Each structure stands twice: as C-alpha cells, then as structure tokens.
Amino acid sequence: MNDLPIIPILATLLGGLAFWLMLPRGTARGRGVGALAMAMALGLAGSQMPRVGDWLDNSVFFILAAVTIVSAVAAVTFRNPVYCAIWFGQMLLGTAGLFLFTGAQFLAVATTVVYAGAILVTFLFVLMLAQPEGKAAYDRVSWEAMLAAATGVVVVAALSMIIGRTFAPEGALYPWLGMPTSQQLAANVLTPAHVARLGGELFGRYLIAIEVAGVLLLVALVGAAVIIGREKR
Amino acid sequence: MHLLLLLLEPLLKIAVVIGGLMTAAAYLVLVERWMAAWMQDRLGPNRVGIPLTKIRLFGLGQPIADGVKFLCKAEFTQEHVDKALFLLAPLIMFITAMAAFAVVPFGSVIPPDIFPASWGIKEPIRLMVAPGLDVGIIYMFALGSIAVYGVVLGGWASNNKYSFLGGLRSSAQLVSYELPLGLGIVGVLLASGSLRLDAIIGEQARTGVWNILTQPLGFLVFCVASFAEAARLPFDLPEAEQELVGGYHTEYLGIKLMMYLVAEFLHMVTAAFLLVILFLGGWHLWGLTGAGEVVTWPIALLRVIVLLAKVMGMILFFMLCRWSWPRFRYDQLMDIAWKVMIPLGLVNLIVVATCNEFGMPLARWMGVSAEWAMMAAGWFALLASWLVVSLLDPTAGGNRPRHLRPAEAIPADWEAQS
Amino acid sequence: MPYEVALLNNYLLVGAALFGIGLVGFVSRRNLIVMFLSAEMMLQGVSLSLVAWGRFHNDFGGQLLVLFIIAVAACEAAVALAMITMLFRRSGKLDAAHWQTLREANQPRFHEEPLPEEFGDQPLPWPRLTPAGIQPDVPREKIDYRPKV
Known part of the structure; x- marks a missing residue:
C-alpha cells in the first residue's frame, strides 16, 4: 500500500470526473467546475512528469504539451461543432510544435499543411454548410457520458502505468538501453540536412511504400468522387 | 543573462522585420494609390503632408492619417x-x-x-x-x-x-x-x-x-x-x-x-x-x-x-x-x-526532372553547358504548353464559344440583324 | 533521467493522453464530424509516440511512418466526408443517433430526451430603427425575432 502512486491515481480520477462534467450532457451546469477540475488534474499529472533538460527546454515542452492537451479536451467537449473543429486545429498546431521540438521539422510543417490546412478546412466547410445554425440538439447531449469518461480513465491509467513502470529506475528500460548519444543523433535524426536525409530514406528504403501510398491516394480520390457523384440522379 | 544575449540576435531581427513590414504595409498602400492615379490619369493623394501642418509633401502623410482614422473609429x-x-x-x-x-x-x-x-x-x-x-x-x-x-x-x-x-x-x-x-x-x-x-x-x-x-x-x-x-x-x-x-x-x-x-x-x-x-x-x-x-x-x-x-x-x-x-x-x-x-x-x-536526370548527356551532345540545355528545355516547355492550352481550353483563351454546330453558327450579317 | 529518456517518457505520456481523449470523444459524441475528429485525434496521439520512439532509436522510420499516417488520414478523410455527405443528404442532419437500424437485436431504441431550456438561446431580436414610413403588414413575431443566419 505504501508504494501506490497516490498523485497519478488522484490526477487520473480527477481528470475522469472533470471529463464527465465537461462532456455535453444537455445542461450547462458543471462545465465550469469541470474545466477547473481538468486544469487541476493536468497540473497534478504534469508535476509528476520528469523534467526535460534545462528550464528553457522544459518550459517550452510543457507549454506545448499543455496547449495540445487542453485543446484536445476542448475539441471533444465543446457543444458547437465549429468550435470543436477550431480547437482541433489548435491541437494540430500543438502537435506540430511538439514534432518540431523533437527535431522532426518536415513532419511539423507537413502536419500543418495537410492536416490543419486541407483536411480540417474541408471538414469545416461541410460543417458550415450542413449546420449553419450552430449547435443542434444532438450536439448538446452525448451518449453515455459517464461510461465514456470511465473508459477514458481506464485507458489513460493503463497506458500511463505501463509507461511509468517501463521508465522507472527498476523498470525494463534501465540502464537506458538503446539511448542514443548526441553525436549519433546529430549524424542521423538531428542532422542539419534534415530534408535531404528524409528524402533519401523515403525514396530509398521506403520506395515501394511511397508508391503504394500514391496509389492509395488516387483510389481514395476517385472513390470519394464516385460516392458523392452517384447520388445526383 | 547569457540567455538574454543568446536571444538578442533573433529578437533584434524580429524587431527590424516587424517594424519594417508595418511601415512598408502602410506606405505601399500609398504607392498603390499613386500607381492607380498614374494609370487612371489623375492626381493621387497629395494633400496630406507633414502632420499638424499645412505642408503638402506628395501625400506622404496619408498613411499616418489613415492609420489614425482606423484607430479612432468607434x-x-x-x-x-x-x-x-x-x-x-x-x-x-x-x-x-x-x-x-x-x-x-x-x-x-x-x-x-x-x-x-x-x-x-x-x-x-x-x-x-x-x-x-x-x-x-x-x-x-x-x-x-x-x-x-x-x-x-x-x-x-x-x-x-x-x-x-x-x-x-x-x-x-x-x-x-x-x-x-x-x-x-x-x-x-x-x-x-x-x-x-x-x-x-x-x-x-x-x-x-x-x-x-x-x-x-x-x-x-x-x-x-x-x-x-x-x-x-x-x-x-x-x-x-x-x-x-x-x-x-x-x-x-x-x-x-x-x-x-x-x-x-x-x-x-x-x-x-x-x-x-x-x-x-x-x-x-x-x-x-x-x-x-x-x-x-x-x-x-x-x-x-x-x-x-x-x-x-x-x-x-x-x-x-x-x-x-x-x-x-x-x-x-x-x-x-x-x-x-x-x-x-x-x-x-x-x-x-527529366533535364536534371538526363540533361548532361543532352548538353554534351548539343555541345553547350547544362544550363543552356535546361534553358532550351524550359522555354520549349513554356511555348509548347502555351500553344496546347490556348488551342485546347476555351477558358484560357477567353470565353468565346468554339466548335459550333453549323446550324447554330453566327450568321455573317448578325450586326445588321440586331 | 537523461534528456533522451525523459523526452521519450513525456512524449509517450502526451501521446497516451491524446489517444484517451480521442477515444472518449469518439464513443460519446453524436455529431458525425466531431466523431471523425476524435478518431483523427487518436491518430495524432499515435504519431507523437512514433516520432518519440524514432528519435530514441535514432531512426527515420518513426517520422516516415507518421508521414504515411498523414497520407492515409487524408484518404480516410476524403472517403469519410463523402459518406457523411451522403448520410446528411438522406437524413438532413449530422446525427449519428438517427441511424438506428444498425443496432443489435436486443438493444432498445435510443430515445432522445427533450432538452431543458437554456439561457442564452433566445431568438435574436432585430435591431431597432426609428419608425418611418408605412408600418408593414407582418405578424409581430416576424418583426421582433429572426432565426440565425
């Protein structure tokens, strides 16, 4: 009983309760309290996460992570679907920032261009044309809010428990097997010629995958056009 | 302190960029109005010169006046x-x-x-x-x-x-x-x-x-x-x-x-x-x-x-x-x-892409450097596609109707008829 | 913890959190578009984990798999939008609860409860102008209130 991680368990349960309060349940009560409780849960969880480098690196990472997770929660709990889409876009920008923080520059801009710039805009179009009056009745009541929040608690708790156990000093990864040195990183993943190396790997080792992805995109394009065009009889 | 010095260079650059861009945005509007006036054969803004005086200075104070107007609008x-x-x-x-x-x-x-x-x-x-x-x-x-x-x-x-x-x-x-x-x-x-x-x-x-x-x-x-x-x-x-x-x-x-x-x-x-x-x-x-x-x-x-x-x-x-x-x-x-x-x-x-890949042999065969080969290929591509587009696509060449069936062709004396 | 290990740990946690939040959104929301966005959020959580592991193992494979995930997500978005548009054409709304014929044999039908009246949902009044001219012959409600857009 002594080595039960009290604060992470408390954070997860509080987060689950806050999520249940914030999900659209047909009334506006509890949303403010839920938001506050979620902020507290995130703060508790963040205090348990290890520090990443010096204070500047740490602050940048935690700000990006906080922005991402808060936007994700907002994207799921707001009642107006256009706001959900906008918060989803903010979450994409947060993940793009996280990609940039870890050295995946091309992925950061590719996520922004493709996901936030094309896919989400298309969804926004469909939303605005299909639901011009904003939040409808089916946006204000969700299915089984309590069970959904409980599911989220179980999933997040299980995942964080596994991660915590793996990275604990007596865990499976110690003594930090496979950790790369900074010279190794600078030669490979964090090389200054990032795009050149990425392109080399993409068209060298993963050439067939790229071609298959191209064919898949073509098939999806034609399929989408056929599905929509067929209705106009 | 070391951090501040490290950040000083980018911060200075950002300050220069933002300051320059905002000034440029304001004064480019003025340049556009001069350009419009020149093309339309009239005088552009030329009254607002130095603020708070009556000196006209080719209308250089116009962006300042516009900015103040925007800021002061209710x-x-x-x-x-x-x-x-x-x-x-x-x-x-x-x-x-x-x-x-x-x-x-x-x-x-x-x-x-x-x-x-x-x-x-x-x-x-x-x-x-x-x-x-x-x-x-x-x-x-x-x-x-x-x-x-x-x-x-x-x-x-x-x-x-x-x-x-x-x-x-x-x-x-x-x-x-x-x-x-x-x-x-x-x-x-x-x-x-x-x-x-x-x-x-x-x-x-x-x-x-x-x-x-x-x-x-x-x-x-x-x-x-x-x-x-x-x-x-x-x-x-x-x-x-x-x-x-x-x-x-x-x-x-x-x-x-x-x-x-x-x-x-x-x-x-x-x-x-x-x-x-x-x-x-x-x-x-x-x-x-x-x-x-x-x-x-x-x-x-x-x-x-x-x-x-x-x-x-x-x-x-x-x-x-x-x-x-x-x-x-x-x-x-x-x-x-x-x-x-x-x-x-x-x-x-x-x-x-073709020129990049196969340009060198072509250039050697033509006897010129690779850049001239690329230039030739580029201009050929431009002229060929221009020709193809204007022959094929009526949208590109104006919206004139083409390929009319003979019965619907415009008669030669359409002007006299209308 | 060394820098790389702490970075990996934190990225995996954020990815797990995103996955969980997306999961909750997918099973609880009824709007088809918001459901799809939650599914995409799960994919983003997985992408974060992939990129973190790629950096830890000093391999570009993590980033490249995320690139393929983006391509596949674009395809999925195209087809999903096509289907959502078709469903909208048939039912007139983006409600997933409208399609009840796919439920299991012993599952009762989902009945929607009437919503309590919410403050802030009053219909918007027209702006007031000084009266001038002839009063139009229109019922009072149409003069005073109008629907949104």
Whole structure:
C-alpha cells in the first residue's frame, strides 16, 4: 500500500470526473467546475512528469504539451461543432510544435499543411454548410457520458502505468538501453540536412511504400468522387 | 543573462522585420494609390503632408492619417456575430502573414569584422530570422494554409449570408491555388537541391543563371498562383464590391478591418519576396554582388539593396496588374486553377526532372553547358504548353464559344440583324 | 533521467493522453464530424509516440511512418466526408443517433430526451430603427425575432 502512486491515481480520477462534467450532457451546469477540475488534474499529472533538460527546454515542452492537451479536451467537449473543429486545429498546431521540438521539422510543417490546412478546412466547410445554425440538439447531449469518461480513465491509467513502470529506475528500460548519444543523433535524426536525409530514406528504403501510398491516394480520390457523384440522379 | 544575449540576435531581427513590414504595409498602400492615379490619369493623394501642418509633401502623410482614422473609429462588435471567432479570424490572418517572414532572407550575411572585437562576434550574421530551419519554404506554405482559417472563420462568424458566401468562395480559391503554388516551386527545389531560401539564392548566384531563365513555365504557374493566393486582381472576386458587398470583411470595422487589410498587403509582399527569391535571383546581380558567402560590408549592403529593389519592382508589377485587368469570374478562376495551372505545373515538373536526370548527356551532345540545355528545355516547355492550352481550353483563351454546330453558327450579317 | 529518456517518457505520456481523449470523444459524441475528429485525434496521439520512439532509436522510420499516417488520414478523410455527405443528404442532419437500424437485436431504441431550456438561446431580436414610413403588414413575431443566419 505504501508504494501506490497516490498523485497519478488522484490526477487520473480527477481528470475522469472533470471529463464527465465537461462532456455535453444537455445542461450547462458543471462545465465550469469541470474545466477547473481538468486544469487541476493536468497540473497534478504534469508535476509528476520528469523534467526535460534545462528550464528553457522544459518550459517550452510543457507549454506545448499543455496547449495540445487542453485543446484536445476542448475539441471533444465543446457543444458547437465549429468550435470543436477550431480547437482541433489548435491541437494540430500543438502537435506540430511538439514534432518540431523533437527535431522532426518536415513532419511539423507537413502536419500543418495537410492536416490543419486541407483536411480540417474541408471538414469545416461541410460543417458550415450542413449546420449553419450552430449547435443542434444532438450536439448538446452525448451518449453515455459517464461510461465514456470511465473508459477514458481506464485507458489513460493503463497506458500511463505501463509507461511509468517501463521508465522507472527498476523498470525494463534501465540502464537506458538503446539511448542514443548526441553525436549519433546529430549524424542521423538531428542532422542539419534534415530534408535531404528524409528524402533519401523515403525514396530509398521506403520506395515501394511511397508508391503504394500514391496509389492509395488516387483510389481514395476517385472513390470519394464516385460516392458523392452517384447520388445526383 | 547569457540567455538574454543568446536571444538578442533573433529578437533584434524580429524587431527590424516587424517594424519594417508595418511601415512598408502602410506606405505601399500609398504607392498603390499613386500607381492607380498614374494609370487612371489623375492626381493621387497629395494633400496630406507633414502632420499638424499645412505642408503638402506628395501625400506622404496619408498613411499616418489613415492609420489614425482606423484607430479612432468607434469600434463595436455587433450583437449577432459569434464573438470569439469574430475576434480570432483577423488575428489568425495577421499572425500568419507576419510569421511567414521568419524564413525570408533580406540579404545574405553581415560580415563579422565590422563589429568591435569586444563584442565577440566571430561568425557572419545571417540576415534571416530563423536560418536554421531546414524546411524553409514549406513553412511558408504551412502558414498560408493556416491563413485560410482567417478567411473562412471571418465569413462564418459574421452571421451574414454575403460574408459567408464571400468567405467560402475566398477560401475555396485559396485552397485551390495552393496546389499550383507548390507545383511551380518543385522545379526550383529540384534545381537548387534545398528547401531553404538562402540556399536557393546561393545556387542561382553560383551558376549565374536565374531560375526564370531555365524554368519560365514554373515562373508563370507560380506567378499566377501567387496572384490568386494574395487575392489580388485578376483574382479578387472574393472581395468584389459589386457582388458581395465586402466579402468576408463586410461586418468588420476599426482595428480588426485594418488587420485584414494589412494581412492582405503582407500576403502580396510575401508573394513578391518569394517570386524574387525563387525565380529572379534574390540578391544576385551579375558582376556586382558576387556569389560567395564571405563578403565585405559594401557587398553585403549592396546585396540587401539589390534584393529590396527587386522586391519593390515586383510589388509595382503586382499593382500594375491590379489596375490593368478585369477580374475573373468565379468558375473561370477555379477552372484555371484545376484545369490549366495544375497540368502546367506537372508538365514543368516533368521537364525539370527529366533535364536534371538526363540533361548532361543532352548538353554534351548539343555541345553547350547544362544550363543552356535546361534553358532550351524550359522555354520549349513554356511555348509548347502555351500553344496546347490556348488551342485546347476555351477558358484560357477567353470565353468565346468554339466548335459550333453549323446550324447554330453566327450568321455573317448578325450586326445588321440586331 | 537523461534528456533522451525523459523526452521519450513525456512524449509517450502526451501521446497516451491524446489517444484517451480521442477515444472518449469518439464513443460519446453524436455529431458525425466531431466523431471523425476524435478518431483523427487518436491518430495524432499515435504519431507523437512514433516520432518519440524514432528519435530514441535514432531512426527515420518513426517520422516516415507518421508521414504515411498523414497520407492515409487524408484518404480516410476524403472517403469519410463523402459518406457523411451522403448520410446528411438522406437524413438532413449530422446525427449519428438517427441511424438506428444498425443496432443489435436486443438493444432498445435510443430515445432522445427533450432538452431543458437554456439561457442564452433566445431568438435574436432585430435591431431597432426609428419608425418611418408605412408600418408593414407582418405578424409581430416576424418583426421582433429572426432565426440565425
């Protein structure tokens, strides 16, 4: 009983309760309290996460992570679907920032261009044309809010428990097997010629995958056009 | 303290960039009004000179007067708008327009030997806010994609049918023309081997051949696409006053409207910068500016001046185009994007890729250097595709009806009949 | 903890959180578009984990798999939008609870409860102008209130 991680368990349960309060349940009560409780849960969880480098690196990472997770929660709990889409876009920008923080520059801009710039805009179009009056009745009541929040608690708790156990000093990864040195990183993943190396790997080792992805995109394009065009009889 | 010194260089660059851009945005409006006046054979603004006096100074105080007017306007938010999105939309557009200048070089480098030795500057200072970003130009595309939100949210939040339609139209136009924008650039990227804008200029300086000479088709595609991305005539249907009142910024006033207008102008400035850097050689001028990285301070200064002069020339070309042509109809606009510009961009890509791969044997067979072979291929591609497009696609050659059946052909004496 | 290990740990936690939040959104929301966005959020959580592991193992494979995930997500978005548009054409709304014929044999039909009246949902009044000219012959409600957009 002594080595039960009290604060992470408390954070997860509080987060689950806050999520249940914030999900659209047909009334506006509890949303403010839920938001506050979620902020507290995130703060508790963040205090348990290890520090990443010096204070500047740490602050940048935690700000990006906080922005991402808060936007994700907002994207799921707001009642107006256009706001959900906008918060989803903010979450994409947060993940793009996280990609940039870890050295995946091309992925950061590719996520922004493709996901936030094309896919989400298309969804926004469909939303605005299909639901011009904003939040409808089916946006204000969700299915089984309590069970959904409980599911989220179980999933997040299980995942964080596994991660915590793996990275604990007596865990499976110690003594930090496979950790790369900074010279190794600078030669490979964090090389200054990032795009050149990425392109080399993409068209060298993963050439067939790229071609298959191209064919898949073509098939999806034609399929989408056929599905929509067929209705106009 | 060490951190502050480390951050000082980027912060100074950011301050210079933002200050310069805001002043430029204000005074470019004045230049546009002079250009409009010149083209329309009238006098432009010439009364507002030095503030608080009656000295007329060619109307140079006009932007200050306009700015003060915007700031002092009674700004209220209407009751029927979606307040959060109403405020957010111009912010998004403005921030992305500004942030795009983080990867734009304003010159090449400042040599380190002009600073006093006690400052300890040993490496040349690159005149770019974020020189380490390896994905230079795609970063600008990412911000251009985010800028679409400013338009579509502004139209939606205004709770007004005209604004909504204008926002949808404008965002569809912006999204459609992102594709030719990218395709026009890929040829340049293949030729330069890097995504970073200073490396692209360096490659053009090294070979001495500007990309407009070897890839004129790419230049055409990119030019048309950047006109459309900046929503300048002949692609400014989204804000066509005759049809949509004001488009997506109908309901805006005061500072928010100023942010929209400034963001549009910054888009134009960004497009001009990109055109100059990618196709017109950037700071390179034959024989004057040299091609290397290590330069003396007069050459560095000359490079900055050459780049800014070229950008100014390009901006004047943009303004000239605005006051010369009528605008495209919306379906014509979309047709041009999808049916003309994207195929042309693909043709350019194929030609450049083929030349890159097989250009050397061809050049040796022709007896000229590789650049001349690429130039020949590029201009051939331009002329061939021009011919094909104007023969095939009636949209490109005006909207005249073609291939009429004989029974419907216009009789020779139609003038006398009507 | 060394820098790389702490970075990996934190990225995996953020990815797990995103996955969980997306999961909750997918099973609880009824709007088809918001459901799809939650599914995409799960994919983003997985992408974060992939990029973190890629950096830890000093391999580009993590980033490249995320690139393929983006391509596949674009395809999925195209087809999903096509289907959502078709469903909207048939039912007139973006409600997932409308399609009840796919439920299991012993599952009762989902009945929607009437919503309590919410403050702030009053219909918007027209702006008031100084009266001038002839009063139009229109019922009072139409003069005073109007629907949104």
